[in-house]
Amino acid sequence: MWMLPQYLHVNQNTDDDDDDFRYIKIAKEEGVSCRCFVFTTSIEHCRHNERFRQMSGGSHAKINAMVFNKMKSSFSEPNMKEGFSQVINVNFVPFFSLKADSDRYKKFLLEN
Numbered sequence: 001m002w003m004l005p006q007y008l009h010v011n012q013n014t015d016d017d018d019d020d021f022r023y024i025k026i027a028k029e030e031g032v033s034c035r036c037f038v039f040t041t042s043i044e045h046c047r048h049n050e051r052f053r054q055m056s057g058g059s060h061a062k063i064n065a066m067v068f069n070k071m072k073s074s075f076s077e078p079n080m081k082e083g084f085s086q087v088i089n090v091n092f093v094p095f096f097s098l099k100a101d102s103d104r105y106k107k108f109l110l111e112n
Helices: 017-029 043-055 065-074 099-107
Strands: 035-039 086-090
Touching: 043 065, 043 099
Parallel strands: 035 086
Antiparallel strands: none
């Protein structure tokens, strides 16, 4: 028998539904509820965030348009029928330590 923590976070950034179902199945077998948090950020806002990350430096790999388009085209909205106890939409709200970063982030953002 597995010893599961009281809370378990799975960062699922793939478009593979089989992976999702595997985690849901394990949670159900262990009597653990499985909630799904869905970021409601538009594809345009995601691209803006990626461009901001590029401008800010760091060592992350660039995410090109093909990857964004593939993820968008294969995305299916999660729902309770998949076995989640809750599906919760989360708005993206950026936080900045420096006002200059906040100003730069908002300077070219096309959304409100």
